[in-house]
Amino acid sequence: MTLLVTKNPARTILIDGEWRESLSHSTFPVTDPATGAVIGRASDGGAEDTAAAIAAAAAAFDSWAGTTAHQRSAVLAEAERIMRIRQKELAALMTSEQGKPIKAAMNEVGYAADFLAWFAEEAKRIGGVAVPSARADQRFITMRQPVGVVAAITPWNYPISMLTRKLAPALAAGCTSVLKPAALTPLCAVATMEVLLEAGVPAGVLNMVTSSRAAAVGDTMVESPQVRKLTFTGSTAIGKQLAAKAAGSLKRVSMELGGHAPFIVFADADPVRAAKGAALVKFLNAGQACISPNRIYVHRSHYEKFVDTLTERVRALKVGAGESPGVSVGPLINERAVTKMESQVLDALEKGARLTVGGKRMEVDGLDGKTFFAPTVLADVTPEMLISYEETFGPVAAVMPFDDEDEVIAKANDTDYGLAAYVYTNDLSTAIRVTEKLRFGMVGVNDINPTSASAPFGGVKASGLGREGGYEGIDEYLDTKLIGIAV
Template structure:
C-alpha cells in the first residue's frame, strides 16, 4: 500500500480516493516494478459518477456546438503540448516503444481536432409531407449519459476516440479505463480538465472491481449508451445485458485479420508491410494480421524477406534506443504465445525465427516473447482460429483465389483484412468478397480519425471515427408541424 490513498477517481470535477481507501498497484510490464497506485473504485463510486454526469447533462447539452468545439480544440492543443510527457508515461505503463507512444499521442489528439469540427456539422433535414398543411423537420440531439470502457493496448487514443465524439455531441460521460493502464487515463483527464471541460461532464472510475463498475453502468437507467473496446466475450455479455434498459451500444472487439498476398504482388514489399503491421505494439492490436496467406509461387521469396525483417527486430524496454518490440502486457499474454507456438510446432509448423520466451539483460520482467515467424501453418492449428494478440506471424501458402477467400472468411471475426496485389480487378473483386469491416489494399494502416473504424460479426457493432463516429452519440428527433 502507498503511504497515502491514491486519488485517481474523478467525479464531478474533483479528484478523490475510493470510499474505503482501497487502491491497487500499477506495474511496468518491462520490469514488474510498481510505478504507482490507482484508486480501486466500486459500485458506490460508479453510481456517484453517473449521478454527476446526469446532473451536468442539461447544461452541457445546452451549449452551442461552437462552445463545445472550442473546448475540444483546446484539449487538442494541450495534448500536443504534453506529447512527450504522455508518451513517456505510456511507454512506462504499457510497455510499447517510445516512438510508437509518441505516434499514439498524436493519433489521440487527432480525434479531438476531428470531432471539434464534427460538432459544428450536426444537422437535421426537412422532409416533404403528403399533406399540404404539414412540414417535417428532424434534429439530432445527444443521447444522454454515456459509459465508456477502454482497453490497455492503446490507453490514450481509445479514450479520445470515445470521449471526443461524446463531448462534441453534447453527451456527458463516465469512463472506466483498463486496470493495467489507469495512469495514462488520469493524464488524459487532466488534459480535459485543463481545457475547461466543466465538472460532471467527464467522470472516471479506476478500478480492479470491473464487475461492480460494469453492473452500475448496466443497471442505471440514466446511462443511455455503452461504448466498449475489449474482448469479444466481455463485449457480447455487455451487449446482451444492455438490452434490459435498451441502452445504445457500440462495441469494438477482437479480430483475426487475414493478410493475403497474390502472385502478382511484390513479395518483398508485401513482406515488409506484413512485418510492420504484424509486430506493431508487439502484435497487441486488434487489427494485427493473425493469418498470412501467400501464393505458393512467391511463398519462399516472401518468407525470406519476412524472416530477415523479423530477425532484425530488437526486444527491450520501450525507452531504450533502437527497441522495436516491447513486453507483452502480462504473464497470461506471454503464456498464450508459448501455447500457440508449441501447438503449431507439434502439428508441423516450421519456426523460422524466434519461438520462445526471452529475458532481456538488466530487466527483471518476464513478459518478453521473441518475434516469431511460423511457416506452413494449417487450419488445424490453434493459431489459425484463436486471436494471438502477440508477436507471432503465422504464414500459410495458397494456390487459388477462391480457396484463399474461403480461408480468410473462415472465422467468427470480421474486423480488418489486408490484400496485396498489383491488379485493380483482383483488388476490387476480393475486397467485395471479404467479410470484414475494413480492408487495406497494399496499405497496412487503413485507419484515421477521419475514417470509420469498426467490424462486423463477432468483431463488434458500430463505428468510431469519421462522421459515423459522432452519430453513435446522437438521437434523431422528428418534428411534425401543421400549418
C-alpha cells in the same frame, strides 16, 4: 520522470470535477511490464463509486447539452492543443505503464490528439433536415440531439487514443460520460482526463472510475437507467456479456471487439514489399492490436521468397524496454500474455508448423520483467492449429500458402471475426473483387494502416457493432428527433 497524475496518485477517481479516493479507500498497484516494478497506485473503485459518477454525469447533462456546438468545439480544440504540447510527457508515461516503444507511444498520443481535432470540427456539423410531407398543410424537420449519459470502457493496448476516440465524439455531441479505463493502464487515463479538464470541460461532464473490479463497475453501468449509451473496446466474450445486460434497458451500444485479420498476398504482388508490410503491421505494439494480421496467406509462387524476407526482417527487430534506443518491440502486457504465445507456438509446432525465427521467451539484459517474447515466424501453418482460429494478440506471425483465389477468400472468411483484412495485389480488378468478397469492416489494399481519425473504424460479425471515427463516429452519440408541424 514526472508523471501527469494528480498530486495524490491514490486519488484517481474523478467525480463531479473532484479527484477522490474510492469509498472503500482501497488501491491497486500499477506496474511497468518491462521490469515488473510498481510505478504507482490507483484507487480501486466499486459499484458505489460508479453510481456516484453516473449521478454526477446525469446532473451535468442538461447544462452541457445546452451549450452551443461552437462552445463544445472550442473546448475540444483547446484539449488538442494541450495534448500536443504534452506529447513527450504523455508518451513517456505510456511507455512506463503499457510498455510500447517510445516512438510508437509518441505516434499514439498524436493519434489521440487527431480525434480531439476531428470531433472539434464535427461538433459544428451536427444538423437536421427538412423532410417532404404528403400533406400540403404539414412540414417535417429533424434535429439531432445527444443520447444522454455515456458509459465508456476502454482497453490497455492503446490507453490514450482509445479514450479520445470515445470521449471526443461524446463531448462534441453534448453527452456527459463515465469512463472505466483498463486496470493495467489507469495512469494514462488520469493524465488524459487532466488534459480535458484543463481545456475547460465543466465539472460532472467527464467522470472516471479506476478499478481492478471490472464486473462491479461494468454491471453498475449497464444496469443504471440513467446511462443511455454504452461504448466498449475489448474482448468479444466480455462485449457479448455487456451487450446482453445493456439490452435489459435498451441502451444504445457500440462495440469494438476482437479480430483475426487475414493478410493475403496474390501472385501479381511484390512478395518483398508485402513481407516488409507484414513485418511492420504484425509486430506493431508487440502484436497487441486488434487489427494485427493473424493469418498470412501467400500465393505458392511467392511463398518461400515471402517467408525468407519476413524472417529476415523479423530477425532484425530489436526487443527491449520501450525507452531504450532502437527498440521496436516492447514487452507483452503481462505473464498471461506470454503464456498464451508459448501455448500457440507449441501447438503449431506439434502439428507440423515450421519455426523460422523466435518461438520462445526472451531475457533482456538488466531487466527483471518476464514479459518479453521473441518476435516469431511460423511457416506452413494449417487450419487445425490454435493460431489459425484463436486471436493471438502477440508477436507471432503465422504464414501459409494458397493456390486459388476462391480458396483463399473462403479461408479468410472462415472466422467469427470481421474487423480488418489486408490484400496485396498489383491488379485493380483483383483488389476490387476480393475486397467486395471479404466479410470484414476494413480492408487495406497494399496498405498496412487503413485507419485515421477522419475514417470510420469498426467491424462486422463478432468483431463489433457501430463505428468510431469519421463522420459516422459522432452518430453513435446522437438521437434523431422528428418534428411535424401543421401549417
